[in-house]
Structure formats: structure tokens, C-alpha cells
Amino acid sequence: MSSPIQPIKENASMVVFGASGDLAKKKTFPALFSLFKDGRLSSDLVIVGYARSKIEPNDFIERITQFIKIDDNDSETKQKLEQFKKMCTYYRGSYDGVDSFQGLNNHLLEREGDREERNRVFYLALPPDVFVSVSTQLKQQCYPQKGAARLIIEKPFGFDLDSARDLQSKLNPLFDENEIYRIDHYLGKEMVQNLTHLRFCNPVISHLWNKESISNVQITFKEPIGTEGRGGYFDTSTIVRDIVQNHLVQVLSLIAMEPPTSLAAGDLRDAKVQALRRTRLGDLKDVVFGQYVKSKDGKRPGYLDDDTVPEGSKCPTYSAIPFFVDNDRWDGVPFLLKAGKAMDVGKVEVRVQFKPVANGLFKDAHRNELVIRIQPNEAVYFKLDIKQPGISSKPLLTDLDLTYKNRFTNMKLHEAYEALFFDAFAGDQSRFARIDELECAWSLVGPLLEYMEKEKPQPAPYEYGSNGPELLGNFLQKFGYVYD
Numbered sequence: 001m002s003s004p005i006q007p008i009k010e011n012a013s014m015v016v017f018g019a020s021g022d023l024a025k026k027k028t029f030p031a032l033f034s035l036f037k038d039g040r041l042s043s044d045l046v047i048v049g050y051a052r053s054k055i056e057p058n059d060f061i062e063r064i065t066q067f068i069k070i071d072d073n074d075s076e077t078k079q080k081l082e083q084f085k086k087m088c089t090y091y092r093g094s095y096d097g098v099d100s101f102q103g104l105n106n107h108l109l110e111r112e113g114d115r116e117e118r119n120r121v122f123y124l125a126l127p128p129d130v131f132v133s134v135s136t137q138l139k140q141q142c143y144p145q146k147g148a149a150r151l152i153i154e155k156p157f158g159f160d161l162d163s164a165r166d167l168q169s170k171l172n173p174l175f176d177e178n179e180i181y182r183i184d185h186y187l188g189k190e191m192v193q194n195l196t197h198l199r200f201c202n203p204v205i206s207h208l209w210n211k212e213s214i215s216n217v218q219i220t221f222k223e224p225i226g227t228e229g230r231g232g233y234f235d236t237s238t239i240v241r242d243i244v245q246n247h248l249v250q251v252l253s254l255i256a257m258e259p260p261t262s263l264a265a266g267d268l269r270d271a272k273v274q275a276l277r278r279t280r281l282g283d284l285k286d287v288v289f290g291q292y293v294k295s296k297d298g299k300r301p302g303y304l305d306d307d308t309v310p311e312g313s314k315c316p317t318y319s320a321i322p323f324f325v326d327n328d329r330w331d332g333v334p335f336l337l338k339a340g341k342a343m344d345v346g347k348v349e350v351r352v353q354f355k356p357v358a359n360g361l362f363k364d365a366h367r368n369e370l371v372i373r374i375q376p377n378e379a380v381y382f383k384l385d386i387k388q389p390g391i392s393s394k395p396l397l398t399d400l401d402l403t404y405k406n407r408f409t410n411m412k413l414h415e416a417y418e419a420l421f422f423d424a425f426a427g428d429q430s431r432f433a434r435i436d437e438l439e440c441a442w443s444l445v446g447p448l449l450e451y452m453e454k455e456k457p458q459p460a461p462y463e464y465g466s467n468g469p470e471l472l473g474n475f476l477q478k479f480g481y482v483y484d
């Protein structure tokens with residue numbers, strides 16, 4: 001058994017690679033500031049943004065704090081922000097040059113000053129083709145002689161099973177598995193973390209969590225914006241690599257897994273892997289692929305109207321895919337993973353639909369559903385029948401509604417990246433993907449990727465701002481979902 005990973009509490013540095021990028025300004029630095037403000041980061045933390053772009057120090061600070069919003073009269077937070085700014089510097093360098101990384105190391109040494117140990121967290125918010133060169137240089141030039149190292153790697157981890165394995169084989173000689181933190185930011189979301197609690201703290205749920213009670217499970221991702229400007233990346237990625245293989249498969253594994261031996265990273269990830277090993281793709285002919293076209297009013301462009309998209313591309317921007325978990329608990333229950341860009345709303349949810357009532361007393365009873373709304377407006381609600389109030393004996397479908405913002409009025413929910421960075425410093429890998437999880441996830445979608453590559457199926461059109469391709473209705477019906 002490997003020894004537990006020690007948390008980093010002091011003598012800490014973090015280097016954010018790709019610090020000139022979008023993610024850095026929109027998510028990374030706001031998340032780091034939020035952790036700092038709440039006293040969750042080591043007070044001696046040195047933060048270095050690293051990228052190739054020439055950026056003046058002041059401009060860098062301006063850039064990374066532009067998405068941090070503070071009330072005008074909140075002087076305490078304003079003061080914290082000034083402190084935070086002093087913790088952050090920018091270092092310009094390449095992603096493969098020895099000189100650049102020696103320079104980075106010197107910059108770190110200078111900023112860290114005398115320390116008994118140097119605990120360094122390296123966060124690669126970079127395109128995947130430079131993961132290996134950056135990791136190699138880090139190991140050679142910046143790896144602490146005394147102290148802990150953590151390598152946080154953004155998605156995508158590979159393009160398919162072979163490339164994920166290849167990437168891992170190149171990281172193997174550089175960093176140990178317990179030093180590598182592979183991000184799937186969905187694992188940092190409050191309601192995704194909540195799945196374990198909902199399932200294993202509540203006998204009323206755990207006793208029903210099986211094929212005897214559950215008819216079908218839907219995991220749905222909808223985004224109201226298209227791929228505008230990202231068409232180049234998206235066209236090879238497709239909705240399957242961009243969303244399904246990672247975020248939705250991770251959620252599936254948490255729903256399907258057997259109770260883990262403990263909540264420790266090893267046990268939790270073992271349970272997820274076991275579930276994924278039992279999971280298989282349904283029939284390819286049942287998969288629905290869609291591609292968005294202009295909105296009804298013509299104001300929003302179709303996928304193919306984007307200049308960055310290859311002409312005539314058949315890239316799916318929508319998919320609805322059936323999976324099955326072949327074990328005693330789930331035999332025959334479809335897990336329907338639906339994901340789409342340019343949809344009517346932005347929403348991510350898990351919808352567990354239960355089997356119909358079998359006592360025959362009520363012909364017009366509705367299905368029970370447990371809905372876990374991951375975003376926006378986090379909620380858990382349970383749809384159930386009651387007697388229609390008043391002089392009536394009809395069943396009425398209503399819900400027990402736990403909408404977080406109503407129930408927890410003064411509580412601030414964290415951003416996914418806050419939780420993940422916090423865990424990375426704490427040395428808790430339970431919400432990061434282990435390599436075998438990713439291998440399972442790639443294997444699971446492998447036949448689908450191959451089919452898309454070889455057959456190039458024509459995706460069904462759906463209007464920008466709609467609910468997806470019309471075929472969706474038949475798809476859901478086929479797998480037993482009943483609209484009430």
C-alpha cells in the first residue's frame with residue numbers, strides 16, 4: 001500500500017503554465033484568489049504565471065484579476081486582492097527550452113527565498129502537445145530536491161486510448177502517479193461531489209439504486225453557445241471527446257459504482273474503474289448525432305458558418321449515446337449520455353427515472369424521478385405523486401425540491417477549480433482522474449470514435465437554440481423514458 005500523500009501547508013509555490021490564456025484569467029486566478037481570500041492557501045505561497053507571450057508585469061496583474069469581482073464597499077476583500085497581487089509574478093519562457101526552465105527555477109528560488117523545503121505545484125493549462133516537453137523540463141530543471149512536487153494536467157489527456165497511453169508512458173519516468181493530478185473539472189463541481197453523499201448517506205436512496213427500481217438514467221449536458229471561434233479544435237475533438245468521454249463518463253462512473261471501501265482516493269477510484277470496466281456502449285445504430293444549423297431567426301450562425309470549421313464537416317456538436325453497465329445492479333438499465341452545444345438552455349443534470357408503480361390502484365400515476373441539477377442553480381429534487389389537493393382523488397405530479405440557493409441562503413458555493421486546487425495542495429487525488437479511469441473512458445468511446453472516423457455518419461441538423469435533433473424523442477422513448 002502506498003503511503004498517504006502529505007498535504008502542502010507551507011513553503012509552497014505554484015506555477016501556472018499557459019498563464020496568458022483564457023482559462024488562466026477566467027478560472028485559474030479567480031479560483032486561486034478565492035482560496036487565498038478564504039485563508040485556504042499557504043500564506044507564503046509564491047504564484048508564477050508562465051507563458052511565451054511578452055506581457056509587462058502590470059499588464060499581467062491586470063489581466064489575471066479582470067474577472068475577479070468585488071463589491072465597491074468590501075474593503076476587506078479589496079485589501080486581500082492587493083496582497084494577492086503581490087504574490088503573483090509573470091515569467092516569460094518557451095515550453096521546451098532548457099534556458100527558459102533554468103530561468104524559471106532561478107525566478108522561483110529568488111521569490112521563495114530561504115526555505116527548508118520547496119513544495120512546488122505545476123499546473124499545465126496548456127495545449128496537450130506541449131505536456132511532455134514541459135513536464136520533462138520541469139523534472140530536469142525545477143523539480144525540488146527537498147519538498148513535494150505536484151503536476152496538475154489539464155484535459156484532454158490523450159486523443160484516444162493509444163495516445164493517452166503514450167502520453168502516460170512519457171510521464172512515467174518523470175513523475176510518480178501520486179504526483180500527477182489529471183483534471184476533469186466536473187469532479188470539482190459541488191453537485192458531482194454530492195453524488196457520493198446522496199447515494200451512500202441515505203438508505204432511502206441507496207436501497208432503490210438498482211435495476212429493480214430504476215428504469216433509466218439520463219446524464220445531460222446542454223450549452224447555449226456554439227463553438228464559435230473554437231471550430232478548429234472542436235472539429236477534431238467533436239462533442240464525444242470534448243464532453244462525453246470525460247465529464248459525462250466521470251458522472252456515470254459515480255452513479256454506477258458500487259460502494260467504495262472508503263472515500264480515500266485509491267478506494268474511490270477503484271470503485272469507479274470497476275464500474276467503468278463493466279460499462280459498454282449500446283448499439284451504434286441507436287446513437288443520435290446532431291450538428292447545429294442557423295437559429296430559427298437566422299441571427300445565430302450554424303456550425304458550418306464558422307470560418308474555423310472545415311467545409312462540409314460532419315462533426316457532431318450533439319450526441320445522445322446509450323451505455324449499459326453489465327452487472328447485477330444495473331443489468332438492462334440504459335444510461336443515456338446526451339451532450340450538445342448551441343442548445344436552448346445551459347443545463348447539466350442527472351435524471352434518474354424510476355419504474356412505474358405496479359400495484360394497479362392508480363392507472364394515471366406518474367413516474368418518480370430523482371433529478372440532480374449540476375448547474376446552473378444547483379438542486380436536488382424528487383418528483384412524486386400526491387393526491388391532488390381539494391375535492392379530487394387524482395394523482396398530481398409534484399416535487400420535493402431542494403434548491404440550494406433557497407435552502408442555503410448564506411452559503412457561497414465554490415467554483416470547481418477552487419475545490420480542485422485545494423485538493424491538489426492537500427494531496428487528495430480522489431477528485432482527479434487516475435490513468436486507468438481514463439483508459440476505461442477512452443476504451444468505452446473507442447468504437448464510437450472509430451465508427452465516426454470510418455463511416456462519417458451524417459449528423460442530423462438542429463437549430464441553434466433548440467432542444468437538439470428531432471430524433472431525440474424516439475431515442476428517449478426507445479430506452480424507456482416516459483415524459484409526464
Ligand code: NDP
Binds near residue numbers: 128
Ligand atoms: P489557450 O488556447 O488560451 O492556451 C493557453 C496558452 O497556451 C496560450 O495563452 C498560449 O500561451 C499557449 N498556447 C496556445 N497555443 C499553443 C500552442 N500551439 N503551442 C504552445 N503553446 C500554446 O487555452 P485555454 O487557456 O483556454 O485553456 C488551457 C488548456 O486547458 C487548453 O489547452 C485546454 O486543453 C484546457 N481547457 C480546459 C477547460 C476545462 O474546462 N477544463 C476549458 C478550456 C480549456 P503563449 O503563446 O503565451 O505561450
Ligand code: BG6
Binds near residue numbers: 155185223242243348
Ligand atoms: C470543457 C469543454 O471541458 O467544458 C468546453 O472543453 C465546455 O467545450 C466546458 O464549454 C464546460 O464547462 P462548464 O464548467 O462551463 O460546464
